[in-house]
Amino acid sequence: MSFIPKALTIAGSDSGGGAGIQADLKTFQMLDVFGTTAITAITVQNTLGVTGIYDVPLEGIAGQIDAVMTDIGADAVKTGMLSQPAVIELVAAKVKEHGITRLVVDPVMIAKGGASLLAEEAKTVLRRVLLPVAALVTPNVPEAEVLTGREISSLEEMKIAARQIVEEYGACAAVVKGGHMEGPPVDVLYDGTDFLLLEGVRYETRHTHGTGCTFSAAAAAGLAKGESLEQAVKTAKAFITCAIRDELGIGQGHGPTNHWAYSRRG
Numbered sequence: 001m002s003f004i005p006k007a008l009t010i011a012g013s014d015s016g017g018g019a020g021i022q023a024d025l026k027t028f029q030m031l032d033v034f035g036t037t038a039i040t041a042i043t044v045q046n047t048l049g050v051t052g053i054y055d056v057p058l059e060g061i062a063g064q065i066d067a068v069m070t071d072i073g074a075d076a077v078k079t080g081m082l083s084q085p086a087v088i089e090l091v092a093a094k095v096k097e098h099g100i101t102r103l104v105v106d107p108v109m110i111a112k113g114g115a116s117l118l119a120e121e122a123k124t125v126l127r128r129v130l131l132p133v134a135a136l137v138t139p140n141v142p143e144a145e146v147l148t149g150r151e152i153s154s155l156e157e158m159k160i161a162a163r164q165i166v167e168e169y170g171a172c173a174a175v176v177k178g179g180h181m182e183g184p185p186v187d188v189l190y191d192g193t194d195f196l197l198l199e200g201v202r203y204e205t206r207h208t209h210g211t212g213c214t215f216s217a218a219a220a221a222g223l224a225k226g227e228s229l230e231q232a233v234k235t236a237k238a239f240i241t242c243a244i245r246d247e248l249g250i251g252q253g254h255g256p257t258n259h260w261a262y263s264r265r266g
């Protein structure tokens with residue numbers, strides 16, 4: 001039997017299928033990685049927004065992580081919605097306990113519809129305990145502003161934020177995503193030594209629900225396959241660009257992206 005790369009996502013469930021655990025699993029599958037899950041919260045969600053959040057008890061989250069790691073294992077792990085400080089502390093402890101090194105942290109804070117997915121007091125905990133064990137952190141610009149306490153309105157300021165996340169908070173690398181900036185969406189990777197700009201084309205569409213989840217899951221899939229960080233984020237950028245470009249038109253609000261598009265591209 002040939003080697004099957006495996007990735008674990010620790011994140012929230014999106015009943016609408018576009019973000020969270022569902023986006024992560026679809027992305028892993030399309031990139032030939034076997035996906036496993038530890039669900040942190042169940043959101044009642046569709047393309048119009050989030051109308052309920054049910055947190056999974058800590059023992060349940062710990063149990064899922066242990067069940068996966070002690071049997072199946074994971075070549076990479078990613079985190080999404082962690083919602084509460086105690087969940088972040090637990091995940092950081094489990095990362096150390098299981099010796100997880102390829103950890104992608106997507107610091108999910110607010111859903112596209114505006115619902116808060118991370119408690120206010122959790123933001124400092126995230127910075128203090130999870131960033132130091134991350135191989136890659138993938139904030140969008142508003143998340144990078146919260147993490148660094150800086151306003152970001154230019155490419156230069158995105159670079160400063162990416163460097164701060166690595167040099168001050170201890171992550172191995174950070175990519176600050178430019179989807180919320182004006183003009184072409186450029187993402188900035190800092191790996192502790194060099195900057196890499198991931199250039200993109202902006203598509204005018206409202207179907208961008210789950211773009212951050214999908215990007216970070218694709219990066220985790222690349223790391224699970226043993227790709228270099230640079231290769232993994234380049235593939236992630238291509239994957240999300242195709243997924244936004246070939247919109248599905250599902251739902252009445254911010255619809256999901258197209259997880260088939262990258263492998264079906266011409």
Ligand SMILES: Nc1ncnc2c1ncn2[C@@H]1O[C@H](COP(=O)(O)OP(=O)(O)O)[C@@H](O)[C@H]1O
Binds near residue numbers: 140200210244
């Ligand atoms: N309209 C768009 N067209 C093309 N790429 C986009 C668009 N919006 C976001 N992206 C890309 O999708 C990814 C996620 O972007 P972003 O919106 O910044 O994060 P999040 O989904 O976490 O808010 C990034 O690679 C970004 O450059």
Ligand SMILES: Cc1ncc(COP(=O)(O)O)c(N)n1
Binds near residue numbers: 020113208211
């Ligand atoms: C369970 C869950 N996790 C993450 C997001 C963020 O995704 P987005 O910012 O693209 O709406 C979400 N809406 N729901």
